[in-house]
Each structure stands twice: as structure tokens, then as C-alpha cells.
Amino acid sequence: MKKDNKTRKERRAGLYANKATLTVYLVLRAVVLLTLVRSFLRGEFESVLLCSLTLVLLILPSIFTKRLNIELPSTLEVIILLFIFAAEILGEINSFYIRVPNWDTMLHTMNGFLCAAIGFALVDMLNRSDRFSFKLSPVYLALVAFCFSMTVGVLWEFFEYAGDHFLGFDMQKDTVIHTLKTVELDETRTNKVVTISDIADVIIVHSDGSQEALGLGGYLDVGINDTMKDLFVNFIGAVVFSVIGYFYVKEKGKGRFASRFIPRVRGIGGDSNGGGA
Secondary structure, three states: OHHHHHHHHHHHOOOOOOHHHHHHHHHHHHHHHHHHHHHHHOOOHHHHHHHHHHHHHHHHHHHHHHHOOEEOOHHHHHHHHHHHHHHHHHHHHOOHHHHOOOHHHHHHHHHHHHHHHHHHHHHHHHHHOOOOOOOOOHHHHHHHHHHHHHHHHHHHHHHHHHHHHHHOOOOOOOOEEOOEEEOOOOOOOOOOOEEEOOOOOOEEEOOOOOEEEOOOOOEEOOOHHHHHHHHHHHHHHHHHHHHHHHHHHHOOOOOHHHHOOOOEEOOOOOOOOOOOO
16 A cells, blocks of 8 residues: 555656655755746746746656656756756746856756767667667767767757847857957958957947947957857766766676666666677
């Protein structure tokens, strides 16, 4: 009877079977629900939509694992749940992207890691299946994981640019720069780089002749630094997981540390058939 009650509780909680993952999920869901109610009472309906989206995202990992017959290690599940909460509730609703230094950088690094895990799992599952004749080496598996993660990172930056350019958002946050290097100011038009250093402020001259000092302490780079920084930290996260995945396959799934982050097909053991590099 006690076991049946536990099973029913896990199903109501979103089918997370691991106790630690279930606890994290329940705590995060409770916080999101409280945030949703608070936002509704304040008339912040955009935040209500974000909370509703977050509730759906928190249950998706469990749904996908059940439908695709995949087993996610509890460590990876917890990281995914915390990532969703940190991005939507803390980042968007509580403005951590602006208030907390390097919050966006941390999430993009984690995103690179998680996307590499997904890319690795997709190919590793084929590598283990008896229905396919090809077997990729650890190096190729790690390379695929890395490339998959970087592709997702680039597509996300495309999405941010499209949101800013076509919908008037500011997803690609600008960076205050103090030095300008450009060939546009070269009066000789011979492609020489002109450098302007120690920029302290920018003055906007409107069409009616009025002027406005922005008081930024420099000038805005219009998103390029943010984009490249995001891709660079995504690169770091992808490399970290690719290294973990490489040794996981190299050791034929016996490494305890790596196995905490590698999704597996249910019914297939930890042994990997990848060949030597």
C-alpha cells in the first residue's frame, strides 16, 4: 500500500521516479505557482504567461523520457529543472539577467552543456542499437555532441536577433564599450583602422536639432559582444560535456562521474560499443 501511494504521488508530480528529482520538481513547481498567483494579483499577465510556460517546461523532460523510453540520470534531470527555473522565473520575471552580473553567461554555459548531452544521447542510442550496423568511435561521438550544441546555440542567437529586429525586443543585450575601432572614419578611404579611445559618453542629435546625452560611460555596441560572448560560453559548455562523453564511451560506460550526465535507453545497460579513437 505504501509503495502504491508513492507511485500515485510520483505520477501526480509529473512521473519523476527519482526521489531527489521529484523533490526538486515539487519545490520548483510550488515556487512557480506562488509566483503565478502573485503576478495575477498584481495584474502582470505577461509574467502569468511565463509562469504557465514554466510549469509546462518543468514536466516536459519526464514526458519525453517516458514517450521515448529514455532514462535520464537524476543529476542531469535536476540540472535541466534548475536551468528552466533560472531562465524563466529568476531571469525573466525577477530580472536576474539585469540585476545579477553574468547571469546570462552562466545560463548560456549551462545550455551548451545540456545541448551537448542531448546531441550525444541521440547518437549514442543509435550506436548501442542492434538495428544499425555503424558504430562511431568516442571521438566522433564527442564531435557530434559538440557540433549539435553549437548549432543550437547559433540558432538561438538567430532567434534573439529576429526578435530584436522584427518585433522590437532587446534579447541581445547591449554592452557599453569605451574604445571604437572602425574603417568608416578613415578620411583617406584606404581601409585604415581609426581608433577612438577613452569614450566617456554618447550624445544623440535629433532631427529637430536637440541633443541628448545618454550618460552611459561609453557607447552601445548593439548586441554583437553579447552574441559572441554567448556563443563562446556555449562553446565552453559543449567542450566540457564532449570531454565527459568521450571518456564515458572510452571506458564503455563504467565511469561513475560521466554516467551522471549521459541519458540512456531503458533496457540497455551502461556498456557502450563505440570503438577506439
